[in-house]
Amino acid sequence: MAADRVNLNADMGEGFGAYDMGDDDRLLAIVGSANVACGMHAGDPNVMHRVLSAARDRGVSVGAHAGFNDLSGFGRRAIEMTSWDLELLVTYQIGALQGVAAHVGMTVTHLKPHGALYNMAAERSDYALAIGRAAAKVDPALVYVAPDGSAMQAAAAELGLPMACEAFVDRTYEDDGSLTPRSQPGAVITDPELAAERAVAIVRRQAVPTRSGGELPRRVDTLCIHADSAGAVETGKAVRRALEDAGIALVTIPDVAN
Amino acid sequence: MAADRVNLNADMGEGFGAYDMGDDDRLLAIVGSANVACGMHAGDPNVMHRVLSAARDRGVSVGAHAGFNDLSGFGRRAIEMTSWDLELLVTYQIGALQGVAAHVGMTVTHLKPHGALYNMAAERSDYALAIGRAAAKVDPALVYVAPDGSAMQAAAAELGLPMACEAFVDRTYEDDGSLTPRSQPGAVITDPELAAERAVAIVRRQAVPTRSGGELPRRVDTLCIHADSAGAVETGKAVRRALEDAGIALVTIPDVAN
C-alpha cells in the first residue's frame, strides 16, 4: 500500500555556548518535525529555547534527540554503559527538553536517539529498550523514531510505544539493510534532485533503494534530512517540493505514528 | 502569631558519577522536603533517581535545587550571566528533575537556588526574577523557597508564585539580617541541642536570633538542615524531636507555602 503522507525531520539545536551548527532557521521552513539536542552531546538551554521558539512559530513538532553525555565526541563515539544508566540519561534529557518546551508553550512529542546511540540501539535490544523505557516512564505518548526492522522498533512494540519509521533520503543502503558506510564512494547522495526522486519513490513504494540497484521493503513514515550535510537546505527544499508535487502530504511525526 | 507547623528541608543528591556527598538516606528520615541538585553544580541522572525514589518512599516532597553550571566550583562561585541565560539555565534544571520525577511517579513541588546563586539572588532582583520566571513558565505552582525579606521574596510576590520562607537552624544572623560569615567564630551552631532550642524559638516567635543577642522578626515556614555539615544528621534529629515535643507539626513545603 502506497503511503499518501510522510513527515520530514531534521536534527537541530546542535550548537553549544558560543558555537553554532547547522542552519536551523532555514531547515525549520522545510521540515515538519525537529529533533532537538538536549545538552548532552550538544545543545544548551539557550540553543534549545531558540529552536523550540522558532519551531512553535512555524508549526513544527519537536522531539528529544537524546545522545551520549559526550560533548567532546559530539555523541558520535560508542560508549558502553549499563542499560539502567542509559535509561536515566535519556530520562534526564527528555525532561530537560520538556522544561524548555513548557517555557515556550510547546509539548515534546517524539524521541529519537542521536549518533552512536542511534547506531547502537538499532542493533542492541538492551540499549533500544533502555531508551524506550525512559519514554514509557516519562510520557508514554512519545513517538519512538527509528528504522523499520531495528531493535528500536522491537522495543517500541514490546513497550507499547507509538512508533514512526525513519529512512534517509541522502544515504544508500546495503543489501542487508544497513546504511552504506560514509567512507564508501556514493554512500551519500549530494544531488538534491536525485535525493528528491528517491524520497518520492521511498514513500510511494515503502521501500529503500540499495547500492546494488535493488530495493528493500521498509515501512517509512518519516524521512530524515541531515542538517549537517553540505547542501542540506537545498536537498530539503528539493525533497519537499517533489513530495508535494507527487501529492504526498507533509505532516508532523505524531500524525504519522502508530 | 506563633506558627503551629513548619517544614524541615535539606539539600540532597549532591553527588556526581562515582562521587557521593552527604548522608541522604538518613536525612530523608528526618526532613519533610528535599532540595535535589539537578546536574549543573552537582547531581546526575542516577543520583537524582536514587534521591527521588527514596523521597517518594518516605513521603518527602522534592524540589529543584538549581545552581550555576559549574561542577568544578560546586556552584559556590559567583558567576555573572545575563538574567535571560539564568532563566533558561534554571528552566532546564527544573525540567530535568521533572523528567526524573515522572520516572519515579513524583511531582516536583518547589524550587530553591543553590550556593552562590542563592546568595546572589537574595540580593539582586535581576537574578531573583530570572529564577522566578523559570518557575512561572514551567509550572506556576512551584513554591519559591527563599528568606523572608530577600529579593527572591519580592520576585515571588511580583510573579504571583507561592513562597516558603526559609531560615537556618545552624547559623547565626547579623543585625542587618545577613548570615554571619562562616569565617567568624560561632557562625555555625554545631551543638545539636542548641540548634534544636533555636529551631523551636524561631518557629514560635517567627524571628531569628542575632549574634549580638537580639532577634529579627522573620516569617519562617521552613528550616534548612545543612546536609554537608558535620553532624547534620544529629542536628536534624534533635531539631525534629524538639519541634515535635513542642507540638509543632512537621509538614512538606507545599503545606507551608502561600
Add this chain to the structure above:
Amino acid sequence: MAADRVNLNADMGEGFGAYDMGDDDRLLAIVGSANVACGMHAGDPNVMHRVLSAARDRGVSVGAHAGFNDLSGFGRRAIEMTSWDLELLVTYQIGALQGVAAHVGMTVTHLKPHGALYNMAAERSDYALAIGRAAAKVDPALVYVAPDGSAMQAAAAELGLPMACEAFVDRTYEDDGSLTPRSQPGAVITDPELAAERAVAIVRRQAVPTRSGGELPRRVDTLCIHADSAGAVETGKAVRRALEDAGIALVTIPDVAN
C-alpha cells in the same frame, strides 16, 4: 621614542570537538604570535594540535590563552574564585599546552588571559598576580601579555616576568584608558584601512587614540587582531601591509618582550 618593531597576535584554537571558530589558517599567515585556547573556555587536544602544527610550519610563536573553566560561557562570564584556585587553573592550562607543544616540537613562549579573566586581571591585582605566579612557577621565561598600565603589568614587574604590552587595533579607548564598551556606537573599528592607519600610529607614537579625539601614551609591543570579528582576516592583512610599508618590523612576542 618611536618603536621600529611590533608583534601582531591573534586568539586561536577556539573551537571544541565538532565545533570550529575563527579562521585560524588564514590568520596564521598574518600574525607573528598565536594565543591558543587550552581546553577550559574553548579548545581541546585536537584543536590545539592543529593550531600548533600550523603555527610551527609558519614560524608563528605560541602562547597559552588561559581562561576560566567555563565552556558554556566561552570564558566571557566573570567568575569569582580564590587566587589560589586561579593560579592552579592557569598552571594546568600552561602545562597542557606545553604537552601538545612538545608533541609538535614547539615551545610555549607567552601567556595571555582570555575574555573575562583578561578584563578582571587588568583591574584586580589578586587575579593578575595569580596568573603571573602560574607562569613564574611553570616557566619564568614565559612572556606575560597585557595592557600597559594594567594590574597585570604591575604583577609581571613584581614577579620579574618578561612582559609584552598589548593594544587593540580595532577598538577605541576611553579617556580613562579603558576600552569603549562594544555596546557604544563606533566602539569597534570595522574599516580595515582605518584600523591599519591606527596601527601604524599606535606603534610609532606609542600611544592609543581615544574616542574623544585625543591619545593616551602607552607602551605597545603587540597588537591584537580579534579573530572572531567579522573581517578579521581583512583587517589583519591591511594592518600588516601598512606596518610593513611604514618600515616597522613584524616579529614574535619573545622578540618584543622585556
Add this chain to the structure above:
Amino acid sequence: MAADRVNLNADMGEGFGAYDMGDDDRLLAIVGSANVACGMHAGDPNVMHRVLSAARDRGVSVGAHAGFNDLSGFGRRAIEMTSWDLELLVTYQIGALQGVAAHVGMTVTHLKPHGALYNMAAERSDYALAIGRAAAKVDPALVYVAPDGSAMQAAAAELGLPMACEAFVDRTYEDDGSLTPRSQPGAVITDPELAAERAVAIVRRQAVPTRSGGELPRRVDTLCIHADSAGAVETGKAVRRALEDAGIALVTIPDVAN
C-alpha cells in the same frame, strides 16, 4: 631469577572539585609511586597539586594516570575513539600534570592508563600504541606501566619506551592471564595478610597465582594497591611490611623500569 626489589604504586588524586576519593595521605606513606588523575576521568588542578606536593614531601615518584575524558563515568566506560584522538588526549593529560609538577618542583616519570582505557589498551594495539606515542612525543623517558604480556608492553617495546610491569596484589587471575571479574566470588582479596603473602610470592617467583590454584610466569616490577578498595590502607601496610621483612627493597618506578 627472583627480584630483590619492587615498587608499590597506587592510583591517587581521584577527587574532583568538592569531591574527595580515596585516602591519599595515608597511601602516600606506603607506596613508592603515585598514579595521578589528570582532570579527564577525575582530578582537577587543586587535587593534582595537593597530591604532588604531598608526594614530593614523601619522596614518592609521580606518573600520569591518563583516562578517557568522561568524568560522569569515572573513566570506567569503554569509549571508541580514533587512535589519533586518544594520542592527543593522553598528550594533553601528561602535559597538564607536568605543568602542576613544575609548580611543585617535581618531574613526572611514568604513565599508566586508567580504568576502561587500561583494560582496552591491554588488549588492543591501536590504543596501546596511541598511549605510547603520546609518551614518546612528550617525554621518551616516561616509563610505561602495564602488565607483562599486554599489548601495552608490546607497544612500549616497539616505541623504545622504558617499561615497568604491573601486577595486582588484591586480585586473582584466570588461567588465560586475565583478571578474574569482580563479579566472581573471591575475585578480590580483602584479607590484608593474604594479600601480603601473595605480594611476596609474586615478586620472588615473578609469577601471579591463578584462581585455579596454579601460577603464571610474569615479569613483575610494580604492585598496584587499589586505592578505592575498602581496606586499601591496611592491605598496603601489610604488603609493605611483608616485602620489607622478606628483604625486598621498595623503590620508585624509575628504579624498576627498563
